[in-house]
Amino acid sequence: MANSFEVLKVVLKKHGCSNPNSINYLEGVEVDDGSCIDESFTSCIQDAVLNSTLLGCEKDDTDKGVDIYTVYKSLLASLKENNQVKIEIYKEKLADLCNCKTC
DSSP states (O other), X not given: OOOOOOOOOOOOOOEEOOOTTSTTOOTTOSXXXXXXXXXXXXXXXXXXXXXXXXXXXXXXXXXXXXXXXXXXXXXXXHHHHTOHHHHHHHXXXXXXXXXXXXX
């Protein structure tokens, strides 16, 4: 008696952020996994990082920019871990640093 085997094909879909307006958008995502960073944070993060300078007297702005970038990178790491507690902590911290009232 011959054994017959059924072919099993596993197709993995790319998960991630499918919102092109989000700072952590991934092109080609087939399944949005809820990891998109709120659009309201995007401009705050970009402005803080791009406007930071080590010249002149804008030390407070530069320190704030570094703080925002650090929290942003921590948020990205917590999204990869799928750690909801950390995600909420970092989103709250970003909202506070960005003076975001509607996040």
